[in-house]
Structures are given as C-alpha cells and as structure tokens.
Amino acid sequence: MIEPMLSSKAESSGARDRASGAFPSNEAPPCFHLLAKPSGSTCNIDCQYCFFLSKDALYPDEQHRMSESTLEAYIHQLLSAHRTPDVTVAWQGGEPTLMRLDFFRKAVGFVEKYRKPGQRVKHTFQTNGILLDDEWCSFFHEHDFLVGLSVDGPRDLHDTYRVDRHGKGTFDLVMRGWEKLRRHQVEFNILCTVNAANEHHGRSVYRFFRDDLGARWVQFIPILERATEQTIDLANLGWRAQPGRQRVLYTQTGDRVTNRSVGARQYGQFLVDIFEEWIRHDVGQVYVQLFDVTLEALLGRHLLCIHAPTCGFGPALEYNGDLYSCDHFVEPGYRLGNIHDTPMLEMLASPEQRRFGLNKRESLTAQCRQCDVRDVCNGGCPKDRFALSRDGEPGQNYLCPGLERFFKHTRPAMRTMARLLQHGHAPAEVMALTIAEDKRRGVYAPCPCGSGRKFRFCHGEKESRDHVDTGVTPGHRPRNGPSRTCAS
C-alpha cells in the first residue's frame, strides 16, 4: 500500500521558515503529517509490486495489530503536539480495514476525548477497497472520512499486478467497494500507481477514473522497486513470504529496479499524456495531485514533500508505536523510537530527523542544482536518487528524465495559470487559451504531447480509449462525482 491522498506526504504547511526548511532546534514543528499503520504491513491481497509486504520481517513472530493503549497514546500525542487548528489523522497500511470497524470507532472516540478547543480533525483512510461494505461506508460517511481507493486503471491494467494471493485480479472486488463508497456518498479519491503495465496508457487510465468512476481527485505514484545485483532476481519474483523461497526485506538500497517498475522517461510521458487531456477539458474540475503541486510551487508554496526543498514532517507509525522517519524508510536505521517511551514531538524535533529532512536539499547533485526546473522539482524524493547524473555524479534521481520532461513540458501552461491566479482569474481560463492555440496550429500538426501522431488523432480526438476494456459498464457511472477543493 502506498500513501493516501489528502494524507499524501503533504509537507506541513506550518513548518517554520519554508524557504530554508529549518526550524530552531529548541522548537518542534507546529504541525506534521503522520501516516499510521494499525495493521503494520499486513494486507489481504498480494500486489506484486508491493515491497511493503516484506516489512513484516521487521517484526517476526508478532501479531501486527495496534493495541488500544497504543491507539490512545497515538491520538493523544498527535492532537496535543499540533499547534495548528487543522490535524489529519491518516490511516494506512498494509490494509487498515483488517483492523475491523470497532478499532476506528474507538479512534474517533479518542479524537473527541483529546481534541483541543478549536481543533479541526480530518480522518483519511487509504484502502484497497476489498472489504468495504455498507457498514464501513456508512461509518465513513457519518464521520466525514476521506477515503483513498487504490486502482491502477481499467480492468486489464489494474489486474496485471493488483492480485490476490492466488494471483487472481482484484478489479471486480475493488469496483464493488467503489460502488459502496459512491452509494453512501463517501468522499473518495483515487490513488493509481504508474508501473510497467499502465505506463503507456496515461490518457485511458485518466479517462477511466474521470468518466467511469466519477473521480475528481487523482494521485499518481511511480512504482520504483529498488534492488541490488544480488537481490534483483528474488525481487522480480515478489515480496511476500512464500514457502521454500528465500525472501528479501525491502530497503532503499541498490541501483537496479524490478521489471514491474515504471520506465524513467515513460513516467514523464505518462504524466504529459494526462496533462494534455486535462489542460483542454478538466482544469478546475479534476484535481491531479502533481499538477496542483506544480502550480502551487510556482506560487512559492510546496504542498508535497517529494517536490519540496526539504522534508521530514511525514513520519510513519507502526502498529506497536515505533516511529520511523518516513513511510518509505520503515527500515532499520530510520527508527526514531517508540511513542510509549518518547513523545512523538520530541522524536520529530530530534537532530536525526532534522538531518533526514535537510539532507534532501543538501544531497542534490550539481545537475539538480543547475536545473531549470529545480524550483518545482527539487530533485524529487531521496529514495529515488540512485542513478548517475549526466556528469557521472552519484545520487541523481532515477526518474529525472521523466521529471524533467514533465516539468519542462508543462511550464508554459503552469506559468499562465499562475499569472491568472495572481490577477484574480480562474486558472481554468487556460483551457480556452490552449484550444485557441490548437486552432492556430491546425489538426494535422504533430500533437504537442510528443507522441509523434497528428493532433487530430491524438489529443485532438474527442474520445479514445486506446482499446482498453474499462471493465465498468456505463450503468455504473455516477451522475455527479464527489468534489474536493484544490490543494486542501
């Protein structure tokens, strides 16, 4: 499982001195964004790319379930540590529905017990959707949960890697969960991984979410599973423990990637493919996380740790109270301590954690430091920096060719939207400008997405599904998708 949407590793908007990313050593951050894993990495399905499945090896011989005392300590510390009115309680996994509903009823009760006057608390919940039923969805609706649903696209693309323990695709079960969310009017968003199977189908995947699932908030996460020369063969077989098979505990080491990982350049092209659709039809209607993040960065606000100058305000909490520097670094060497022994705020303000966050900026390669789009990219996530720069310097982001392609391609339109916003206009006005430009260029000119096809047969087309079976019948289409505000 990967991070949920609203709780998507957002940088703490209250972090002091955002330009430098620093806060004085005697002060703790006023807010932060913690991802809690109440069932550890335990999951009820077996996505082939999910290296989190290997993390159960960190706690062998234990039942990975958060106890009531850890739950209470967590909620209490989280709420008392925040000095901002808004707090997000972010549930993630593994698969958090394995904890059963009673656990979350207690969580909501503890929030009421420890909420400070004036504090506004939002629960987010990232799920594979398999166990969602009327009871769950009615609970989510009642308590205004924002649910992130993991879907990798239409049936064929989703079922390539998102399979159960018998290797069977989970698409139908996930769609059943989506239907329940929709029926109970639960606010939801889609989390889609970009991997070797769907990397060439950006527009079809996006249209499926927008048109068939009625999604109005979508997040794309690149799959990049690292391995070493020694572990790559095992890694290609998957991460779950299997009888008779040696296994690897996933750590952020090695410069090889599995065959399920997205191609570096293709990641950029996938995003460009979606951007060219969005910029003509959906600005202000559909929120694609990275597009929002890029626009906000041009305005000087960094909403997502991955593309912020520094990070370190998005720790992960394991089921037993162990706190790690980041959800992507739940591994030995990044354990900050346990909330039963040390207050979480103290761990967040610790020199180790501050070093972790500042290192994001201090370890940039010369190529990144001189890059034209550094202001919006900032070198990407440190976990992905295992390639060589153009000058042969180690520590370049593996995805750099794709990131550069996306940020350079979208720069003119993003700048136009930023200017519109600064002058009190709606960024959606960029759509009319884009369409006027299309008319000037003509339908037989090459499509600006860079596909090599003529515009008329590419993004100038009214409707196209790349021959991908969406797996959802039109009868399932919601009339109105749930709405969310930009950059909340």
Ligand code: SF4
């Ligand atoms: S290492 Fe930093 S940038 Fe990467 S996901 Fe963790 S907090 Fe975000």
Ligand code: SF4
């Ligand atoms: S696009 Fe590449 S070179 Fe530029 S900041 Fe991002 S990772 Fe660095």
